[in-house]
Amino acid sequence: MAPKRNALGRGLDSLISMGDIRTDGSSAISEISLDLIYPNPDQPRTNFDEEALEELSASIKELGIIQPLSLRKLNDGTYQIIAGERRWRASRMAGLKSVPAYVRTVSDMEITEMALIENIQREDLNAIEIALTFKKLIDQYDLTHDRLSERVGKKRATIANHLRLLKLPAEIQLGLRDRKLDMGHARALLTVDDAKSQLKLYNLILQEGLSVRRVEELSKEIKDSLERGDKPVIGKKKKTAVSTNDDYDFFRKELENYFPTKVSFSRSSDGKGSITLKFNNDDELQKLVQLFEKLK
Numbered sequence: 001m002a003p004k005r006n007a008l009g010r011g012l013d014s015l016i017s018m019g020d021i022r023t024d025g026s027s028a029i030s031e032i033s034l035d036l037i038y039p040n041p042d043q044p045r046t047n048f049d050e051e052a053l054e055e056l057s058a059s060i061k062e063l064g065i066i067q068p069l070s071l072r073k074l075n076d077g078t079y080q081i082i083a084g085e086r087r088w089r090a091s092r093m094a095g096l097k098s099v100p101a102y103v104r105t106v107s108d109m110e111i112t113e114m115a116l117i118e119n120i121q122r123e124d125l126n127a128i129e130i131a132l133t134f135k136k137l138i139d140q141y142d143l144t145h146d147r148l149s150e151r152v153g154k155k156r157a158t159i160a161n162h163l164r165l166l167k168l169p170a171e172i173q174l175g176l177r178d179r180k181l182d183m184g185h186a187r188a189l190l191t192v193d194d195a196k197s198q199l200k201l202y203n204l205i206l207q208e209g210l211s212v213r214r215v216e217e218l219s220k221e222i223k224d225s226l227e228r229g230d231k232p233v234i235g236k237k238k239k240t241a242v243s244t245n246d247d248y249d250f251f252r253k254e255l256e257n258y259f260p261t262k263v264s265f266s267r268s269s270d271g272k273g274s275i276t277l278k279f280n281n282d283d284e285l286q287k288l289v290q291l292f293e294k295l296k
Helices: 007-015 050-063 085-093 108-122 127-141 145-152 156-167 170-177 183-190 195-208 212-228 246-258 282-294
Strands: 030-033 069-073 079-083 098-104 263-267 273-277
Touching (some): 079 085, 079 098, 079 108, 127 145, 145 156, 183 195
16 A cells, blocks of 8 residues: 555645646746746735845846746736746846746636645745635635645644634734744634733733743633633732731731741732741741741
8 A cells, every 4th residue: 555645745736737737849847938927816925025035036046946936827828826926026036037937727726725735835824824815715616624625635623723813803813924923822812702802912922922831821811700700810910918807917916926026918819828927137037947846
């Protein structure tokens, strides 16, 4: 039995097969004028790092294009990019007149899928770009999650998790797009069913660089508060107050009578608290230790 290949590889092979390639003459690669090439308006990737493009342009000037672009020919004789928009942009910056390319025959749906898969394989897309492309494929081509899973070679749960990101407030989606937080943070934020609380916690992530684990803990605290009908306290420690209860004052005085030092009591609203015995030097500490020894 042949070894099982990963799902993403199978998805790419099924969409980009050698039998789909049109060739000019006997070569599978054609030189296409840059003036005839246009980007795909449905390209999943929306952000292109200018510094990275300049580096790629310098490399192309020195070594040329190592990997050909993938294009499809349109009825007006121009070409639309399937994969390789960064190479196309960098080639224009480098002053090239033409680029090597495969010319393929694909449908509108396939070109979107192919662009998505190519970028996912290269890990070029951020989570929001992937989510928006999944949504476009589902809405525009009436695909179920299961069918989309088969087409792009991703687990159904992965698709569902990405689509859920689009329920987050726009500010948080922009943060994901700009990689200010990652999927782990976003999944934790999604457990909080309150946009204001999500935004407050998001800003706390940016301010304090919170780990995913810490965001999960805070999200649970916020969720529990909302379920109890309490106002969530985000980013603030619970305040403790010195008890004025007569019983606590009595205990404090009794302790001060036994220990030759000032005793302070503090108690939080949930009943937890602490007792503090103060000392000013090693001698006073030693006396306190001796008194504790007598209590054993």
